[in-house]
Each structure stands twice: as C-alpha cells, then as structure tokens.
Amino acid sequence: MRVGSTGLWGRTLSNLSFPPTRAVGHGAAWYRRDCHVHSVHSDGELTPEELAVRGRAAGLDFLATTEHNSAAESGAWGHLAADDFLIILGEEVTTKTGHWLALGIKPGEVIDWNHQVRDGLIDQCLDQVHQVGGLCVAAHPHAPYPSGDFMFPFRGFDVVEVWNGLWTSDRPWNADNEAALAEWGRNLAADIHTGSWRPAMGNSDTHLEGQIGIPHTVVFAEELNTEAILAAIRAGRSWIAESADVDVTLTANADGHVAGVGEQLTTYGGQVEVQAAVRGVPAGTVSFHTDRGKVHRASLPGDGAGVVQWNTTAKESMFVRIEVRHPNRDVAALTNPIILV
Incomplete structure (x- = not known):
C-alpha cells in the first residue's frame, strides 16, 4: 500500500512537516541511534516531542520513528529534527507471522502488513522498501507473544534485530535476546562464506517511559544523513550498546x-x-x-x-x-x- 497526495484519514501530505534527510555539518564519525520507537500515534505512551527530548538525553544522535503499520503521523516529527539530531522515517510492519522494520521509506509511504509466510508476498514487500533505498530489519525474532516469533526466512532482509529492549523490564537483557543472538551467531560463518551475512542490530522498541536508547546501535557513517546511515548499517559498520555509558x-x-x-x-x-x-x-x-x-x-x-x-x-x-x-x-x-x- 502506498499513500499518494493524501495521507491516511484524509490528511494531505502538503500540510505535514517531514524531517530532513540530513543533519548539517556532521561528517565521518560514530553515531548512536535507536531505530525502533513508538509514539502516541501507534501504541506508545510518549509524544514525538517527548521521545526526541528523551532520545537526546540518552545520548542519541538520531532515531527512527516506526509506528505500527502506519506512516500517517510521520509528519509530526519534522520540527523535531535539528542540525545535530537526525530523524529517519520508518514503519514496523506487523504481520501475522512476524514483525519487521522498514527504515528509510518515503514520507507518507506505508508498507502493506496484511501478509504472512504462507502467501508468499514478503519478497514483494521487501522490494518496495529496497526500491527507495530503504533497509529491511527482521525484528525481535523470538518475541514472547502471538505473531512476535519471526517465521519468515531471513533471506531478503538486510539486518537482524538480535537485541530488543521492550520486554526486558528492569534488566537490559533477557532469554529471548539470548536466543536471537545465538541464532544469529550460529548462522554467521555460513552467511559470511556465501557473501550474504546480515549485521546485528539493537533497538529499544520504546513504548513506555524510560525505555529509549536501551539498547541502541552505534554506527560509523560518513555523514549524519539517512543514506549514509542506512549504508553503514547495511555494511555492518556498527556495534550494540545497552546505554551511552558503554x-x-x-x-x-x-x-x-x-x-x-x-x-x-x-x-x-x-x-x-x-x-x-x-x-x-x-x-x-x-x-x-x-x-x-x-x-x-x-x-x-x-x-x-x-x-x-x-x-x-x-x-x-x-x-x-x-x-x-x-x-x-x-x-x-x-x-x-x-x-x-
């Protein structure tokens, strides 16, 4: 599904303020980012303004907005971007047999979520993201709830989210993350041998107060802009930290x-x-x-x-x-x- 000149619920895209794709004046460096957050515009409890403030306080240089199955309110983020803070547009594609992140999609674009393993539509959806230069992330492969377990093959995805902070409560790590890390680690040698390895990523999956940036991924990019950041993540020029203290x-x-x-x-x-x-x-x-x-x-x-x-x-x-x-x-x-x- 694509949104054209009008967004969901009849809001025109021309009336929305979308964030710029480049933070001015920031060259090659290590940047801290959280690419899986939810605001009040899906099922989070924080506003975009609150998430941006807390993201900065957590030491982040950029974040991606990934509302469930919607980009209708992406424009709410435009005024929050700054010369030292980048915001990337994305979506959490919440299917019946696993969730995945579409990062770097266009303003107002929505990726269809009404698919599952058996219907064979996943490749078409991944292609839609890749055609605009976006990144496809297999999210929380062992999440402990219906549809959270990732049933799609990793083939076609660019990155695997091996560390997800949503269900970690007062600890930044749990058994579901341990299982995801072990699975990724077991496959790494064979994937590198065939030239098709997928980097690991960590995100907070923020829904509640106190979650943002726990964990996050630290990325070496040539510039603080969407294209450079996505290229660095795709290449694996990154590592995962539980917080900015590490x-x-x-x-x-x-x-x-x-x-x-x-x-x-x-x-x-x-x-x-x-x-x-x-x-x-x-x-x-x-x-x-x-x-x-x-x-x-x-x-x-x-x-x-x-x-x-x-x-x-x-x-x-x-x-x-x-x-x-x-x-x-x-x-x-x-x-x-x-x-x-």
Whole structure:
C-alpha cells in the first residue's frame, strides 16, 4: 500500500512537516541511534516531542520513528529534527507471522502488513522498501507473544534485530535476546562464506517511559544523513550498546593494516592482533568469537575500563567479533564481525 497526495484519514501530505534527510555539518564519525520507537500515534505512551527530548538525553544522535503499520503521523516529527539530531522515517510492519522494520521509506509511504509466510508476498514487500533505498530489519525474532516469533526466512532482509529492549523490564537483557543472538551467531560463518551475512542490530522498541536508547546501535557513517546511515548499517559498520555509558572499540591489525567492525582485513597469511577497548562495564568480561565459536575470554577491571588483546590468523579465524557481559552474564555490548582474508 502506498499513500499518494493524501495521507491516511484524509490528511494531505502538503500540510505535514517531514524531517530532513540530513543533519548539517556532521561528517565521518560514530553515531548512536535507536531505530525502533513508538509514539502516541501507534501504541506508545510518549509524544514525538517527548521521545526526541528523551532520545537526546540518552545520548542519541538520531532515531527512527516506526509506528505500527502506519506512516500517517510521520509528519509530526519534522520540527523535531535539528542540525545535530537526525530523524529517519520508518514503519514496523506487523504481520501475522512476524514483525519487521522498514527504515528509510518515503514520507507518507506505508508498507502493506496484511501478509504472512504462507502467501508468499514478503519478497514483494521487501522490494518496495529496497526500491527507495530503504533497509529491511527482521525484528525481535523470538518475541514472547502471538505473531512476535519471526517465521519468515531471513533471506531478503538486510539486518537482524538480535537485541530488543521492550520486554526486558528492569534488566537490559533477557532469554529471548539470548536466543536471537545465538541464532544469529550460529548462522554467521555460513552467511559470511556465501557473501550474504546480515549485521546485528539493537533497538529499544520504546513504548513506555524510560525505555529509549536501551539498547541502541552505534554506527560509523560518513555523514549524519539517512543514506549514509542506512549504508553503514547495511555494511555492518556498527556495534550494540545497552546505554551511552558503554563504549567499545574493536580493531584487527595485520602488519600495520588495520580494520574495524564491519570491515574486511587482508592479512596475507600473517598474524592478526585483535584489540578490544571497553569502557563502562565494571568487572565485566570480554569474549572473542569466530567461526569456531567462543575462542577467548578475559576479565575487565573493577572500574570497567580495559583493553584486551588476542592473536589469530585468517586460516584459524574467518572473522572475529566480541561480546561484553556484566558479571551476571547479561550482555552490555556486542559487535558485528571484522572479516579476515
């Protein structure tokens, strides 16, 4: 379904204020973002104004509005964008056999949600998003409610939301997220081998007060604009944090050649030094994961700031990624992989 010159409920698009696709004056940098939030215009309790204020307070540089099955009120966000705060238009497509996010769709555009696995319409809907340069995200694959379990194949989707904050209550991590992370991790080696791997994403799925930014994804983009952000997410140039208090840097170095998260490092068969620098996880642990599973684990000091190193080769490890966990085993941060060749 597409909305033309008039929006849903008869509101004309010319009367709505849609956010610009670029935040002026912000170049290549790491940006914090939450791409799954709901306002009073679907089933959230906060207004767009309240979400923008709380998003800024949570340390976010941008967010995506993803109302359920509707873009009718996207125009309510236009006046909230600023030179240092980007807003991306999106939709949570709430189907009968799983939910997914359409990010970067056009003003007033609505993706049809009246489909399910058995009718074979998913590819057509994904194509609609891709044709406008948008991103398709498999949302909360193991959500604990009817239609929340994701039954579609991941083929055709760009990203998997392995960490969703809606049902985590007073903790930022739960068993449903653990299952989603494990599923994504198990498939990663085969997907990288075939050149079709899907990056991991984390979002708050905000509906209530106190949820925004818990968790969120930190993205390295060439500019703070919609096109650059979506390209960076699609490429996996990102990692997930439970809050802005957590900071992670992961690099791999082979004879002076350095790569970061989401990048590929040519090693020429030599040794690779992988280094993880972490802040904000007191007495936590850092674990390194490759196509052989968990291969190394180290503890962080009591103040939560530390650097952990581990050596490997491309022959031993197709890729490397890390998970940072609290002493109670809840995840505090995780990265997408660095690919070694």
